[in-house]
Amino acid sequence: MNRPIETPAQQQLIATDVEAWHALSAEQVLEQLDVNEQAGLDVAQVQARLARSGFNRLPESSRRPAWRRFLLQFHNILIYVLLGSAVITAILQHLWDTAVILAVVVVNAVIGYIQEGKAEKAMDAIREMLVPRAMVIRSGERLGIAGDELVPGDIVLLEAGDKVPADLRLLHANRLQVQEAILTGESAPVEKHTEPVRPQAPLGDRACMAFSGTLVTCGQATGVVVATATSAEIGRISNLLADVESLTTPLNMNVISAKDIGESYQMLESGRAIAFMQDDALLAGEMAKAKNPEDWVVTGTPQSNEIYGCTMRRGDPALKKIVDDSIKSLFVSGEINAIYDKWFNQPIPPRDLNLKFPMSTELKTIIAHPNDQPAPERNFP
Known part of the structure; x- marks a missing residue:
């Protein structure tokens, strides 16, 4: 029998982003999401929540043609100054100086073009991390569904070899280990449990959570979906890569403020950033945890x-x-x-x-x- 559609108060609760799911007990999470662990969501609930939260997929940003992306590398005051200098040196017949200035301008444009291309590829890679299929419990039955149909409150079953289809608060975990390098940069699998952790715990310490796009390397688990698509951690990073507010310095460098070390590392890995600044000892720790430590230098x-x-x-x-x-x-x-x-x-x-x-x-x-x-x-x- 179908359960009643959520009341307005429940709808508001489910629609609200609760970032500290990791600080709540499993029972509190189930209560807030208004779902029974054994029965899961019914058809009416799924449809109502899908209408509010949307499909579990990352939006594709509009792409500029390659030629336009290259030409936009010249749309910069510093570049205008250099081009003006090139014209003046050419008029004065200082052709060697002209050649050097133009070479600097072209090299700068090529580097910017390549970096922007890497960022687009990184966003494509993040979109591909979302899982095409997921095993869930709905209306008391175990079902395989398309990963983009997951909604907050879905009960998801995980086993070794699975990719986590959405951000989950773990309800049960049996020797569960998850590889979270895409989020934290740590190559070693992380052991998971179901006990809540402190609200201020950084991403890598939220052991009662399994995040979208990460890989289950060992064990089995049951979890409840708490965030999908752009509300998930992987979606937040995708948004950062696609549209980031930056500060342009007089040296023409973009200084970007990331939320934490994991997010900084993700931007570095994706090519969106060329470096990030942190305490030197902490940077040494991040290098040691990296999949290929020799790729980085402090x-x-x-x-x-x-x-x-x-x-x-x-x-x-x-x-x-x-x-x-x-x-x-x-x-x-x-x-x-x-x-x-x-x-x-x-x-x-x-x-x-x-x-x-x-x-x-x-x-x-x-x-x-x-x-x-x-x-x-x-x-x-």
Whole structure:
């Protein structure tokens, strides 16, 4: 028997984006999505939700012809200045200077054209990640349906070898491991469970979630769809690649603000960005987790010295002396070097990741002469 169509209040609840599904228990998620795990959605519910959320597919953006995309690379004030300079040098018969300027302009246009082409290919690749078929429970029956027909509230069954068809909150997981490199850049499969995690957990730590486009490498699971198409994490990244607000600097570089490290890595992998900036130690960690670490390099000064404070009670010189002596002993004895080497230059269990991140000469000097004085030109209370 068909269940009644959702009330307006339920419709509003289902239509609302709830980004912290990972912070809710499985029971709370099922209640909010108004679905029974054993029965799944019925026909009327599916039709109503499909009308609201749309098909589980990523929209194709309009494409500019290749010739127009190339010509638009010249539509830039800096390029206009260079072209003007080329004309002036030609009039003055400084032909070598003219040739150099024109070569720079053409090379810049070619690089921009190639980068834009890579971004389009990346968006195509993301669209292809969506699953053509999915196994669901509807009206109490196990059915195979087209992946683009999934709606929020659908109960989805997963097993090894499946691609996750939409963002799922896991209800049951049996030795489940999922490869999430397309989202987080981490090549090793991630173990999943069903327990909620903190609301502020980054994407890679949401172990009770399975995200659209990722691959099940081991185990089985049951999950409920919480986001489809552009509302899913993979869809959000696709939107970022297709239409991103950027800041143009005087050096003609586009500075893009991504949501987190995973999103930054995805933009780097796709060719939409040529670099991303982060703490050097964290960058070393991202490189170590990458599928091909040798493809990436961290530029800049390694492990530059920074100020770190140790908080303690005011007016307790005895305690401060104990802390100072302990830290000084750690530094002077050389034990700090052994600790650093263990965590930054050797394989780290359980995945044996090696950051290959040597200590800089500057930091070695500071460790050899420890003090609790503020850095030059910095004042701390």
